[in-house]
Amino acid sequence: MKKKQLGLLLAVPGLMLAISAQAHSDKEHMGKAENPDCAAMSTMDHSKMDMKDPVVMAMMQQCMSTMQHGSTEAESKAHGEQMTNTGKAGDHMQAPSQ
Amino acid sequence: MIAIKKGSCFKRLLVMAGAAVIGGVAFLYSGLYSMGADDPHYDVTTWALETLRESSIVRASQDIEVPSDLSSAERLLKGGADYNDMCAGCHLKPGKSQSDFTLGLYPSPPNLAVISRLDENETSIDQRNFWIIKHGIKASGMPAWAPGHDDTRIWNMVSFLKRLPDLTPAQYQILTARGKSDVVHH
Numbered sequence: 001m002k003k004k005q006l007g008l009l010l011a012v013p014g015l016m017l018a019i020s021a022q023a024h025s026d027k028e029h030m031g032k033a034e035n036p037d038c039a040a041m042s043t044m045d046h047s048k049m050d051m052k053d054p055v056v057m058a059m060m061q062q063c064m065s066t067m068q069h070g071s072t073e074a075e076s077k078a079h080g081e082q083m084t085n086t087g088k089a090g091d092h093m094q095a096p097s098q
Numbered sequence: 099m100i101a102i103k104k105g106s107c108f109k110r111l112l113v114m115a116g117a118a119v120i121g122g123v124a125f126l127y128s129g130l131y132s133m134g135a136d137d138p139h140y141d142v143t144t145w146a147l148e149t150l151r152e153s154s155i156v157r158a159s160q161d162i163e164v165p166s167d168l169s170s171a172e173r174l175l176k177g178g179a180d181y182n183d184m185c186a187g188c189h190l191k192p193g194k195s196q197s198d199f200t201l202g203l204y205p206s207p208p209n210l211a212v213i214s215r216l217d218e219n220e221t222s223i224d225q226r227n228f229w230i231i232k233h234g235i236k237a238s239g240m241p242a243w244a245p246g247h248d249d250t251r252i253w254n255m256v257s258f259l260k261r262l263p264d265l266t267p268a269q270y271q272i273l274t275a276r277g278k279s280d281v282v283h284h
């Protein structure tokens with residue numbers, strides 16, 4: 001029994017190591033760009049939102065262009081400086097989906 | 099005569115140890131071990147493997163320096179998008195309780211949208227998560243993500259993991275979507 005356990009301890013990590021190599025190509029997760037469902041945000045209770053909460057700030061950042069119709073450019077700028085300086089689009093990897 | 103008798107106890111031990119090694123090697127070649135992911139370990143094996151894993155990760159991650167801006171909105175957005183693309187299939191997301199991976203992998207990937215380790219020291223959780231994401235976990239389905247992903251991207255995911263258990267499905271969707279919301283209007 002004891003040596004069987006020992007065998008398991010050696011065999012399991014040793015043999016499964018070979019299997020654990022999972023290939024990951026960047027393209028694998030770059031294709032399917034989903035758009036944020038910002039309509040859902042209007043149904044959230046805004047009075048309960050803490051505007052200093054990074055989660056809320058991040059959602060605003062994702063949705064500001066839907067919420068402020070029109071001058072998206074200026075709005076993005078203003079919001080961008082207020083919160084964080086770089087939006088995530090146009091950064092790494094994701095080609096803007098158009 | 100006397101000298102042989104004195105050494106015999108030690109000799110016997112040696113013979114037993116040798117037999118154990120030979121027995122172990124013979125077991126490896128025998129084919130008796132069940133390799134299937136659907137055939138769980140004995141409890142003692144599970145305990146040994148988990149203890150090995152946790153002790154190793156604590157030791158390896160204890161000196162990692164955690165960035166001070168982990169809670170930033172920018173990190174959440176970047177980490178969220180990456181999490182959704184690379185991790186949610188195995189580690190699930192709000193509103194999802196199982197996938198082919200959680201059902202079939204052994205060990206099963208934990209649901210990172212529900213576990214929170216509030217009882218533990220926050221810094222060591224962040225260090226642990228960073229280390230696990232970067233290096234992966236040997237002999238499990240958890241890959242090392244260092245190839246192709248720099249430390250900043252990994253920290254972004256660590257940042258996202260801190261908030262993931264609080265998110266509703268709608269919040270999760272907005273945070274992790276890569277597309278731009280204004281595309282809808284064009």
Ligand SMILES: [Cu+2]
Pocket residue numbers: 024025026029184246247
């Ligand atoms: Cu990736």
